[in-house]
Amino acid sequence: MLRFEILAEQGAARRGRIHTDHGVLETPGFFAVATRAALKGLDAASARRVGIQALICNTYHLELMPGTEAVAERGGLHRFMGWDGVAATDSGGFQVFSLRHGQVADEIKGRRRLPALAEEPLEAVRLDEQGADFRSYLDGSRRRFTPESAVEMQRRLAADILFCLDECTPLHVTREYTASATERNLRWARRCLDRYQELEMASTQALYGIVHGGIHPELRHRSATGMAAMLFPGFGIGDCLGETKQDWYGVVDMVVPLLPRDRPRHLLGVGEPDDLIEGALRGIDTFDCAMPTRIARHGHALVFGRPRFRLDLTTAGRAGEDGPIEEGCPCTACRQVGRAYLRHLHRAGEMLGISLTVEHNLCFTARLMERIREAISAGALEELRREAMPVSPA
RNA sequence: GGUCCCGUGGUGCAGCCUGGCCCAGCACGCGGCCCUGUCAAGGCCGAGAUCGCCGGUUCAAAUCCGGUCGGGACCG
Numbered sequence: 001m002l003r004f005e006i007l008a009e010q011g012a013a014r015r016g017r018i019h020t021d022h023g024v025l026e027t028p029g030f031f032a033v034a035t036r037a038a039l040k041g042l043d044a045a046s047a048r049r050v051g052i053q054a055l056i057c058n059t060y061h062l063e064l065m066p067g068t069e070a071v072a073e074r075g076g077l078h079r080f081m082g083w084d085g086v087a088a089t090d091s092g093g094f095q096v097f098s099l100r101h102g103q104v105a106d107e108i109k110g111r112r113r114l115p116a117l118a119e120e121p122l123e124a125v126r127l128d129e130q131g132a133d134f135r136s137y138l139d140g141s142r143r144r145f146t147p148e149s150a151v152e153m154q155r156r157l158a159a160d161i162l163f164c165l166d167e168c169t170p171l172h173v174t175r176e177y178t179a180s181a182t183e184r185n186l187r188w189a190r191r192c193l194d195r196y197q198e199l200e201m202a203s204t205q206a207l208y209g210i211v212h213g214g215i216h217p218e219l220r221h222r223s224a225t226g227m228a229a230m231l232f233p234g235f236g237i238g239d240c241l242g243e244t245k246q247d248w249y250g251v252v253d254m255v256v257p258l259l260p261r262d263r264p265r266h267l268l269g270v271g272e273p274d275d276l277i278e279g280a281l282r283g284i285d286t287f288d289c290a291m292p293t294r295i296a297r298h299g300h301a302l303v304f305g306r307p308r309f310r311l312d313l314t315t316a317g318r319a320g321e322d323g324p325i326e327e328g329c330p331c332t333a334c335r336q337v338g339r340a341y342l343r344h345l346h347r348a349g350e351m352l353g354i355s356l357t358v359e360h361n362l363c364f365t366a367r368l369m370e371r372i373r374e375a376i377s378a379g380a381l382e383e384l385r386r387e388a389m390p391v392s393p394a
Numbered sequence: 395g396g397u398c399c400c401g402u403g404g405u406g407c408a409g410c411c412u413g414g415c416c417c418a419g420c421a422c423g424c425g426g427c428c429c430u431g432u433c434a435a436g437g438c439c440g441a442g443a444u445c446g447c448c449g450g451u452u453c454a455a456a457u458c459c460g461g462u463c464g465g466g467a468c469c470g
Binding site: 031033035036040041056058061090091092093094095098137138163166168210236238239241266267268269270271272275287288289290291292293294295296297298299300315346347349351353354358 | 423425428429430431432433434435436437
């Protein structure tokens, strides 16, 4: 059973706690991404040790492998993967629409435009009112997700928090397309909620509705009020958030006031350090983001004082500089080894380099969340924002 | 003394027999950029070689011929 309490507020920002059957997530809080029931490159206990309180896994990926039934037979995600903290499952909506051909994820993020998408944005996924047909990226087999089946799958996974199946619209589609998707997502949310209630899942799991509407204020308004009218224990803000940070600031600024104050708000897929602060300032309670773990695998450590908060470990230390990634960081790497060693590990392709860097980036993110929470209690979130301002490339 | 292999960017190789599609390809390395509900321990871009050297044949040679230098194998 999810219970949300607010401990302190500063403007739109609030500090609180999400209580679940598997412990507490302090908010503003961060879900580390464990798509296939694994933090890539790091064991869950190590993540916990550096302050990670919650993981988010992916229904789409787990349904394809090993199957949500298989996870259920092992007692659900927590027991299956040996995680005793808070766990969430994303519905897989994002994957259904991003894993077809090419890099539609880029398109949803506005990173590039696929001309072929302009008229028929999602042709490789057969989408109808009932649900979505797609091909497994693993074996090409045909699969079908419906709002109801997505809830059932997530019931089997048995995470503390689950999300409604939704369609994510790319940035460069017509307003009309996004409008009709927004309406359909509202209908799908209703169906998810109905199934969730029929199955009497509320005592153990919390279903979040996801606000859509792309970058269109009227559609966001429509979606937010529509979602808020349904009895979801929490809400996500998803869909295409635009091309720039200013775009999503605007979306969040207008959506948050429309959502019930007493329920948690989760901003899907956002998580650069400055984003976490900006989101918290705007009343976001939880975040999830693959970036910290992903860039770690590619040799980048999160730090303050570097452009985009990234230190390229494959080059850092080349000029003889050594020392920990970040002075005072309690992660294993910062306590035990220097940049020169990490540089060597990444260049040599040693997986230890990945593990240590993933741990550091999660530690960095968890510590930043802690600073955000303390700042809210102290009414000093604006100061933290100034302090942690991004550095422009020299 | 004789026979035979090899010599191509930083490294390892491909191309050579059947000359032109090679101002030379691949891998790794190197440099830069990228990664925000993870098909991502990944992706994109770039720098870098007058093909050991000299000469010849030819419209045209990394590719054929002669010589030469260097490395290696084997036979005596």
